[in-house]
Amino acid sequence: xxxxxxxxxxxxxxxxxxxxxxxxxxxxxxxxxxxxxxxxxxxxxxxxxxxxxxxxxxxxxxxxxxxxxxxxxxxxxxxxxxxxxxxxxxxxxxxxxxxxxxxxxxxxxxxxxxxxxxxxxxxxxxxxxxxxxxxxxxxxxxxxxxxxxxxxxxxxxxxxxxxxxxxxxxxxxxxxxxxxxxxxxxxxxxxxxxxxxxxxxxxxxxxxxxxxxxxxxxxxxxxxxxxxxxxxxxxxxxxxxxxxxxxxxxxxxxxxxxxxxxxxxxxxxxxxxxxxxxxxxxxxxxxxxxxxxxxxxxxxxxxxxxxxxxxxxxxxxxxxxxxxxxxxxxxxxxxxxxxxxxxxxxxxxxxxxxxxxxxxxxxxxxxxxxxxxxxxxxxxxxxxxxxxxxxxxxxxxxxxxxxxxxxxxxxxxxxxxxxxxxxxxxxxxxxxxxxxxxxxxxxx
Ligand code: GBH
Numbered sequence: 001x002x003x004x005x006x007x008x009x010x011x012x013x014x015x016x017x018x019x020x021x022x023x024x025x026x027x028x029x030x031x032x033x034x035x036x037x038x039x040x041x042x043x044x045x046x047x048x049x050x051x052x053x054x055x056x057x058x059x060x061x062x063x064x065x066x067x068x069x070x071x072x073x074x075x076x077x078x079x080x081x082x083x084x085x086x087x088x089x090x091x092x093x094x095x096x097x098x099x100x101x102x103x104x105x106x107x108x109x110x111x112x113x114x115x116x117x118x119x120x121x122x123x124x125x126x127x128x129x130x131x132x133x134x135x136x137x138x139x140x141x142x143x144x145x146x147x148x149x150x151x152x153x154x155x156x157x158x159x160x161x162x163x164x165x166x167x168x169x170x171x172x173x174x175x176x177x178x179x180x181x182x183x184x185x186x187x188x189x190x191x192x193x194x195x196x197x198x199x200x201x202x203x204x205x206x207x208x209x210x211x212x213x214x215x216x217x218x219x220x221x222x223x224x225x226x227x228x229x230x231x232x233x234x235x236x237x238x239x240x241x242x243x244x245x246x247x248x249x250x251x252x253x254x255x256x257x258x259x260x261x262x263x264x265x266x267x268x269x270x271x272x273x274x275x276x277x278x279x280x281x282x283x284x285x286x287x288x289x290x291x292x293x294x295x296x297x298x299x300x301x302x303x304x305x306x307x308x309x310x311x312x313x314x315x316x317x318x319x320x321x322x323x324x325x326x327x328x329x330x331x332x333x334x335x336x337x338x339x340x341x342x343x344x345x346x347x348x349x350x351x352x353x354x355x356x357x358x359x360x361x362x363x364x365x366x367x368x369x370x371x372x373x374x375x376x377x378x379x380x381x382x383x384x385x386x387x388x389x390x391x392x393x394x395x396x397x398x399x400x401x402x403x404x405x406x407x408x409x410x411x412x413x414x415x416x417x418x419x420x421x422x423x424x425x426x427x428x429x430x431x432x433x434x435x436x437x438x439x440x441x442x443x444x
Contacts, residue, residue: 006381012115012392013437014076015069015414016349018122018166020052021401023082025059029097032088034124035134035175036404039182050407056399057422062105068415068424069398070112072434073441077114078348078394079105080122080166083147090126091143099154106158117348117394118155119163119221120148120205123171123181130183135172135194135201138271144201148208156213163348164205167223167290168198168251177246177304180405186304188267195246195264196271199254199280206282220255221288221348224248224337226329230298230310239307240297246305247295254280256287256341286391287337290349291376293324319372321353321410327379334383334390344389350376351396353403353410356427364416364427373429377436395433399424 020036040051058065069077083090085098109116121144125134129143148164174181176191185191202220209216227244229236242263249261258281260268300308312324319325330350337345352372356364373395384390400413408419414430417423 006384007440007443008389008391010391011440012075012346013433013440014074014078014115014117014392014394015072015398016078016394016396017058017398017401018080018119019082019085020055020080020122020124021397021403022056022058022065022399023085024053024055024057026051026053028059029085029101030088030095031082031085031098033127034082034084035127035130035182036124038127038130039184042184045179045184046405047407047409050402050409052402054419055402056417056419058399059101061422063108064424065398066105066108066112066114068426069109069114071426072414072430073437075115075437076117076161076392076394077109077398078117078119078163080119080124080163081151082124083121084124084126084128086150087126087147088128090129090132091146094150099150102155106155110158115161116159117161117163118151118159119166120144120151121164122166125182134175134183135197136176136187136190138193138197138200140197141200141204145204145208148205149212152209152212152216156209156216160213160215160217162209162213162216162218163288164202164209164218164220165198166221166348168195168202168220169247170223172198172250173246178308188304191304192264192268193271195250196268196276199251200276202251202255203280203282206284210282217285219284219286219288219346219348220251221290222248222252223290224252224333225291226294226326226333228294228296230296231313233298236298236310239299242305243295243297243307252287252341256281256284256343284343286344286346287341288346288348289333289337290396291330291333291347292350292352293326294329319352319354319368321355321406323353325372325375327375330376331379331383331386334380334388335386338383338388344391346391347380347393349394349396351412351414353406353412355409356400356411356416358416358425362425364425366414366427366429369414369427369429370432373432 296310298310400411
């Protein structure tokens with residue numbers, strides 16, 4: 001069978017979520033606001049005025065969600081911890097009730113025979129730390145290191161897979177330069193400082209986990225996407241090159257190669273102190289890749305850096321919410337990571353949005369998502385045959401959830417969530433994924 005040749009022993013199949021997008025229970029058991037709670041309340045930032053107050057109510061329904069994963073037959077669950085749940089003021093006194101939630105979650109995941117993959121930071125900085133300047137404050141690296149230490153001490157006996165950050169470039173660029181994400185600031189200086197401080201935080205986090213968790217396997221999750229000049233036009237080439245540095249290289253390169261890419265290096269120089277690059281570049285066990293499709297850049301003098309998002313070619317295929325579908329770019333990205341960084345790769349997110357709704361019989365037939373996942377899995381096979389050392393694959397997402405600026409209108413789940421009743425219904429894609437896992441497993 002074709003799978004046999006492709007998947008190495010121990011290849012892991014998983015599903016991903018993140019705290020702010022699924023937990024809800026925003027004011028329960030001592031949780032304090034994050035920057036996303038604040039951002040949701042700014043007019044016009046999130047579609048429909050949606051918030052994370054209830055989300056998928058995973059905080060109360062986690063056992064049901066773990067049972068769903070068990071039914072799918074997944075090996076691993078990637079989730080994140082909400083910093084303001086465990087450290088409401090961001091630092092100082094820990095909140096025991098918040099820490100207890102992740103004890104319950106981790107234990108339930110382990111009892112189901114599923115491996116927990118813990119992501120320390122998926123964008124929900126405590127508002128109390130934003131009030132001190134957030135990632136633009138150099139102290140943030142120390143705040144993050146202390147927070148990671150707390151988690152490593154508490155969960156390190158049971159959790160061996162650690163992720164420092166999710167998608168560094170998305171939350172720094174969209175948080176500090178193009179205001180599509182919390183905290184919604186547009187300021188070049190703050191953006192540059194945030195890049196450097198988040199890199200320092202990453203390095204300090206790796207050291208904390210390494211020191212405290214025996215047998216830890218540590219990765220960082222990067223959202224690499226090819227950046228192409230819109231329309232293939234030469235006048236968009238420099239915009240694409242700069243966006244490529246901000247988007248794809250400003251974190252991977254310093255963390256894995258020990259230096260910033262050239263344009264970022266020049267601009268960031270005033271933030272860098274002696275010894276910083278060695279603090280950032282710490283040994284890593286694997287490269288976490290979140291991938292959806294390529295992006296397009298065009299000159300836009302009105303933005304912080306003079307570039308903006310461009311359009312995909314008019315004839316390109318798109319999925320549910322209009323993002324371009326280019327499975328070959330996924331293969332190329334995996335091969336490029338292999339060439340540039342020479343390390344094992346875990347696909348920590350891949351998936352497809354849409355407005356899926358039940359038909360008259362209550363079924364959700366998301367054939368568009370099955371088509372997308374099939375194409376991307378075939379590209380992953382090609383990359384593995386081409387020499388990429390891919391060790392696992394996580395679908396984004398287990399559940400329909402709070403899709404950031406798009407609110408609840410854009411559904412990425414393989415399990416449908418009715419946000420009125422909180423009823424979960426596996427979509428056709430969930431059955432397809434369960435079947436894929438079964439076939440892949442019986443072939444190895
Ligand atoms: C990930 O972000 C996040 O980790 C996750 O929380 C989120 O729910 C998931 O993906 C789905 O969005 O400008 O049309 O070319 C991905 C963020 C997705 C941001 C692709 C830029 C470009 C789309 N990126 N997006 S487009």
